[in-house]
Amino acid sequence: MFSILLVDDEKWVRTTLKWSIKQLNLPFQISHECANGLEALDWIKQNEIDLIFTDISMPIMDGLAFVKELRQYNGDQDVIVISVHDEFQFVQKAIRNGVTDYLLKPIEENDLKFCLEKWINKRKGEEEKKNDAFDVNEELPSSTIEKVLQYIEKTPLAQINLKEAAEKVHMNPSYLSQLFKQQLNKKFVDYITEIRMKEAKRLLLYTSLRISEIAERVGYSDLAYFSNNFKKITGSSPSVFRKSAD
CATH class of the missing domain: 1.10.10.60 (Homeodomain-like)
Known part of the structure; x- marks a missing residue:
């Protein structure tokens, strides 16, 4: 089962989306719900998640600020933004920040199903690439982590992120995150x-x-x-x- 985090300030929207996802009988479970981006960032720091649904307009920290902060720290969670038609210019900004997909309110069941099935296919492709990386990567884990630490030391703090670190060592971000924790006994973030x-x-x-x-x-x-x-x-x-x- 893939885990989902729902981020929306309106409880009825989260409840409806949770019910709709369950009705599709796809391999997803709702792991947690948050009312704004700040709450979600705090939760993500302590928990693993596969996919995030986030609204654009929220108090305290909106969806765009949430995605921007998320990308600076993790880089391996996929995000689907939810918006109304009038907010599409914000959706475009979110996509430039690495958002995986978007859904427009009110969310139609067919659109939701298509979006989730597309994500599953994308995830399968990434897993195949990761397995290939296990086969071709001959570097010792300690050598890989040493290169990552060098990247961290040489890069301005505002520019450091997991995705770029993974690119430096030609590795999937999720796998690098696991390796980093194994070697240094703490998460990259x-x-x-x-x-x-x-x-x-x-x-x-x-x-x-x-x-x-x-x-x-x-x-x-x-x-x-x-x-x-x-x-x-x-x-x-x-x-x-x-x-x-x-």
């Missing part, structure tokens, strides 16, 4: 977050940069998400952390 927070603390203590500028410099385009992560890791908000050093 957690490793990068630690580096970003360490640099953020340094910038807060030793520069006069605004917090929004620091967030962008260490790889967060959404200030609220940066502040939320910073507080979770350090126990205080960026502004309180900066003041505590005075």
